[in-house]
Amino acid sequence: xxxxxxxxxxxxxxxxxxxxxxxxxxxxxxxxxxxxxxxxxxxxxxxxxxxxxxxxxxxxxxxxxxxxxxxxxxxxxxxxxxxxxxxxxxxxxxxxxxxxxxxxxxxxxxxxxxxxxxxxxxxxxxxxxxxxxxxxxxxxxxxxxxxxxxxxxxxxxxxxxxxxxxxxxxxxxxxxxxxxxxxxxxxxxxxxxxxxxxxxxxxxxxxxxxxxxxxxxxxxxxxxxxxxxxxxxxxxxxxxxxxxxxxxxxxxxxxxxxxxxxxxxxxxxxxxxxxxxxxxxxxxxxxxxxxxxxxxxxxxxxxxxxxxxxxxxxxxxxxxxxxxxxxxxxxxxxxxxxxxxxxxxxxxxxxxxxxxxxxxxxxxxxxxxxxxxxxxxxxxxxxxxxxxxxxxxxxxxxxxxxxxxxxxxxxxxxxxxxxxxxxxxxxxxxxxxxxxxxxxxxxxxxxxxxxxxxxxxxxxxxxxxxxxxxxxxxxxxxxxxxxxxxx
Numbered sequence: 001x002x003x004x005x006x007x008x009x010x011x012x013x014x015x016x017x018x019x020x021x022x023x024x025x026x027x028x029x030x031x032x033x034x035x036x037x038x039x040x041x042x043x044x045x046x047x048x049x050x051x052x053x054x055x056x057x058x059x060x061x062x063x064x065x066x067x068x069x070x071x072x073x074x075x076x077x078x079x080x081x082x083x084x085x086x087x088x089x090x091x092x093x094x095x096x097x098x099x100x101x102x103x104x105x106x107x108x109x110x111x112x113x114x115x116x117x118x119x120x121x122x123x124x125x126x127x128x129x130x131x132x133x134x135x136x137x138x139x140x141x142x143x144x145x146x147x148x149x150x151x152x153x154x155x156x157x158x159x160x161x162x163x164x165x166x167x168x169x170x171x172x173x174x175x176x177x178x179x180x181x182x183x184x185x186x187x188x189x190x191x192x193x194x195x196x197x198x199x200x201x202x203x204x205x206x207x208x209x210x211x212x213x214x215x216x217x218x219x220x221x222x223x224x225x226x227x228x229x230x231x232x233x234x235x236x237x238x239x240x241x242x243x244x245x246x247x248x249x250x251x252x253x254x255x256x257x258x259x260x261x262x263x264x265x266x267x268x269x270x271x272x273x274x275x276x277x278x279x280x281x282x283x284x285x286x287x288x289x290x291x292x293x294x295x296x297x298x299x300x301x302x303x304x305x306x307x308x309x310x311x312x313x314x315x316x317x318x319x320x321x322x323x324x325x326x327x328x329x330x331x332x333x334x335x336x337x338x339x340x341x342x343x344x345x346x347x348x349x350x351x352x353x354x355x356x357x358x359x360x361x362x363x364x365x366x367x368x369x370x371x372x373x374x375x376x377x378x379x380x381x382x383x384x385x386x387x388x389x390x391x392x393x394x395x396x397x398x399x400x401x402x403x404x405x406x407x408x409x410x411x412x413x414x415x416x417x418x419x420x421x422x423x424x425x426x427x428x429x430x431x432x433x434x435x436x437x438x439x440x441x442x443x444x445x446x447x448x449x450x451x452x453x454x455x456x457x458x459x460x461x462x463x464x465x466x467x468x469x470x471x472x473x474x475x476x477x478x479x480x481x482x483x484x485x486x487x
Contacts, residue, residue, distance in 0.1 A: 008074075015072030018079050020061035021087065025121045028054025029114050036110030048102045051113035052095065055120070059091045075192060076131040085334050085486060086127040086259045093252050093341050094120045096464060100244040103461050104352060105153060112152055119145035119252065126256030130263055132181050132191040132217075138260075139177070139220055142253050143170045150249070153242045162240025169233040173223035180216025183209065194267045218282075224257035227290040227320065231313045235297075238309035243355060246305055247348035250312045251341050254319070262323045262333060283324050284417035288424045291317030295428040298435045304351050305361045307435055308344075311387065314428060315340055318402060321421050325405035331486045332401045338482055339398035339475070343386050346468035349461050350380040363442050370443030376462070377443045379469040384436040386472045389429045393476035399429065 016023070032050045039046040062084065070079050094116060101112055122141025129135055147170060151163035185191055187210060188201025202210055222230035238246045268279055294314030301307035319340070322333045351361060353376060358365040370377040386393035389400075403422060410418035475482055 011072075011074060015077060018065070018068075018070055018072040018077055021058040021065070021091075022121060022124050024054060024057040024061055025117055025124065028057070029117045029121065032114035032117060033111075036114060040110035045102070047110040047113045048098065051098050051117060054117055055091055055095050055098070058120075059088070062087055062091065075195075076129055076134050078128050078130060081486075082259050082262070082334070083128040086255050086337070087124050089334075089337055089341055090120060090123045090127070090252055090255050093255075093345065096345055097244065097248045097252070099460060099464065100247060100349065100352070103459060104244050104356075105242065109152075112149065115145045115148050115152070116248075119149070119248075123252060123256040127259045129260075130192055130194040130267070132184065132193060135260055136178065136181060136220070138256060139224055140174060142224065142256070143174060146170075146249060146253065149245045150237060150241045153245070159240045159242075162237045166233055166237045170223060173219045173230065176216050177220025177223075180213045180219070183213035184217065187213065193264055199267075221257055221261055222286075224253050225261065225316050225319075226254075226313055227286050227316050228293045228313070231290070231293070231316075234313060235306050235309040238312070239303055239306045239361075243305065243348055243352040243361075246308075247345055247352075250308065250348065251344045254312075254316065255337055255341070258319050258323065258333070258337065261320075265323050280324070280415075281417060283320055284421060287317045287320035287324065288420060289317075290314070290320065291424055291428040295431045295435075299431065301435070302363050303361050304363060304366075304439070307363075307438075308347060308351070311432070311435075312344070314432065315387075317428070318399065318425065321406060321425055322402045324418070324421060325402060325409050331483055332405050334486045335401060335479070335482055336398040338486075339386070339394040339472075342468050342472050342475070343383055343395055346383045346465050346472065347380070347387070349465035349468075350376060350383070353462060353465070363438055366439065366442040367446045368443070368448035370440065373443075375466075377440065379466055380443075381440040382469055383472055384439050386476065388432050388436050391476065392473065394472050394479070395476070397476050397479045399425070 028050065031054070032047050035046045035050050065079055065084050068079050068084070069081075071077060072079070098113060098116060101109060101116070105112070119142050122138045122143075122145065125134055125138030125141065129138070147163065147167045150166050151160070154160045154163055181191070184202075187205040188198050190198040190201060192198055219230060223233075226234045234249075238249065241249065265279060265283060291314050294310045294312070294317060298307050298310035298314065301310060319333070319336060322336050325332070354366065354369065354373070355361050357373070358369070366377075382393070386395035389396045389398075391397075403425060406418050406421050406425070409415060410422065
């Protein structure tokens with residue numbers, strides 16, 4: 001087939017306007033590297049300011065795409081509702097993480113902002129493609145940036161061990177995924193999983209080989225989503241990494257990965273491809289096991305960060321449940337993502353603020369602190385209530401939407417998997433009550449014999465956490481405020 005280079009160049013130039021938010025991130029990445037090298041010693045916050053300005057420009061260009069639906073770069077780049085709103089959530093979350101890092105790690109951290117921008121760019125790629133090669137590039141951008149972020153502030157053996165486990169496990173998953181993709185390309189000759197040629201190639205390929213190849217591919221996606229059995233890295237890494245990095249790992253990488261997984265599932269579920277039925281059972285079983293493992297393991301934890309790691313795994317199961325019930329996926333899944341990000345970021349800011357006061361993330365260190373830090377622990381308790389899914393919080397509305405949509409699937413199809421998801425989802429939500437309520441239990445209902453001298457602390461981070469807590473309540477009472485935007 002003859003390829004006209006001028007035509008390719010014309011198409012690339014025509015696609016550039018769709019790539020403006022990402023171009024802003026690329027330019028900002030380069031600028032942050034130079035400011036870290038040449039300006040940071042003279043002007044300490046120059047790289048942080050450069051990062052915030054970069055994210056601001058990207059957000060500005062992204063807002064201009066709110067009503068746009070288009071493809072670019074030979075169909076490798078997608079701009080639609082999923083892509084635009086997922087990237088908006090990623091950018092807003094990254095701004096909070098950047099402020100988190102600047103407040104808690106203000107010394108010798110100039111390089112970390114360029115790494116954060118690179119991770120954000122990777123999330124944009126994951127959210128905006130249906131092409132396996134682009135998806136792999138996005139996953140690796142986020143993964144490599146995450147490895148560096150975890151190891152960047154390592155100060156002891158535990159943190160170094162966490163970083164090493166993360167790198168080793170992530171590298172193996174990436175290699176397995178790449179091998180799976182090479183098999184998929186060899187069998188189909190096409191890497192766009194939404195295209196008819198790709199689906200036809202999958203249907204014509206031997207079932208045993210294509211099943212093995214796709215399971216290899218899911219290893220890479222599973223690593224980023226940390227669903228069972230690819231979750232084993234997360235508790236150690238979450239506990240060992242600085243809290244600001246843990247907040248990043250538990251929220252932002254999951255956004256792009258779940259959007260990619262949702263696109264994949266939707267493109268297969270309505271076709272004659274034999275794996276489409278198998279993928280329905282795959283996602284059902286993985287969601288059920290992930291919810292059970294995450295919530296049951298969280299019951300035994302006495303470290304708050306480790307508990308939140310397993311909590312995050314449990315919420316991944318609910319995100320997969322939202323993907324399963326994809327009838328109204330645009331709004332329901334995106335609403336759950338917004339709710340999850342609000343709750344998780346607020347939680348880790350509160351954990352960090354308490355850690356600054358007590359020097360520990362153990363639940364025992366929370367004993368009796370509710371009377372000394374009443375506002376903080378009241379807000380923390382409200383966020384925990386939202387994570388459980390109790391009204392009137394955004395977590396309750398998000399879970400209700402997912403359960404309602406799953407129940408609709410069960411009513412229309414009589415699918416046993418949908419019924420199992422509903423039962424396990426309700427059961428694990430009840431189980432989560434027991435470990436989330438450990439926070440107010442230790443803080444308000446138990447007294448400490450040891451006196452704790454608290455520092456007076458009311459900074460930017462606490463203000464952000466309180467704003468997030470207010471949004472958790474407001475969006476729970478008025479979910480239409482979010483739904484009207486996402487519609």
